[in-house]
Amino acid sequence: MIKIRAYADSDYEDVKLNLEEGHLFHPEDSSSNFRAKIERNHGSIIVAETEGHAVGNIFIYRHPENIPTASLWSLAVRRACRKQGIGSLLLSDSESRLRKEGIKEAVIMPEREDLREYYIKRGYVPSGHPQFMYKIL
Ligand SMILES: CC(C)(COP(=O)(O)OP(=O)(O)OC[C@H]1O[C@@H](n2cnc3c(N)ncnc32)[C@H](O)[C@@H]1OP(=O)(O)O)[C@@H](O)C(=O)NCCC(=O)NCCS
Secondary structure: OOEEEEOOHHHHHHHHHHHHHOOOOOOOOOHHHHHHHHHHOOOOEEEEEEOOEEEEEEEEEEOOOOOOEEEEEEEEEOHHHOOOOHHHHHHHHHHHHHHHOOOOEEEEOOOOHHHHHHHHHOOOEEOOOOOOEEEEO
8 A cells, every 4th residue: 555645854855765766866865855845844755655664755846836837856766666657647637736726747866867758748748948848736
C-alpha cells in the first residue's frame, strides 16, 4: 500500500537515499535546507511511503503568484521499488495538488535524454527549449 504525503523531517534519511540511488543528491540537500523548503511551502516535497519508509520523492517549486506554473524535479524512487508505478503516482499526485491550487502548467527538465520518453508517456510535451518539457494541467 503506497501512501502519497508531504515530507516530514523524519523522512530525511530515506529521501537522501532515494536521491543518492538516482544520482540526484547534491551537497546542498541537507536536512536543514529541506526543512526550510517545507517551512516556506508545506507541499514542496512529496513522498511515497510504504512500510514506514519514504521510498520515492518529488520536489515542487511554485513560481511567484503571477506565473501559474510550477517546476517538478528530483523525482526519484528507491531502486528496489521501481517499475511498480510509484514514480507515475508521485507525478500524478503532484499534478492534481497543483491543479487544485489553480496552477495551469507543470514544467520538468529531464535529467537525461532517455527519460524524455518516460515523461512523454505521462503527458509532457517537449518545449521550444531543448531541455524543458511541460504539461497543461
Ligand atoms: C525515473 C524513475 C523516477 C521512475 O520511477 P518508477 O517508480 O520506476 O516509475 P513507474 O513505475 O511509474 O514507471 C516505470 C515503468 O514501470 C512500468 N510499471 C508501472 N507500474 C508497473 C507495475 N505495477 N508492474 C510492472 N511495471 C510497471 C511502467 O509501465 C513504466 O514503464 P514505461 O515508462 O515504459 O511505461 C526511477 O527510475 C528513478 O528514480 N530513476 C533514477 C532517478 C531519475 O533519473 N529520476 C528522474 C529525474 S528527471
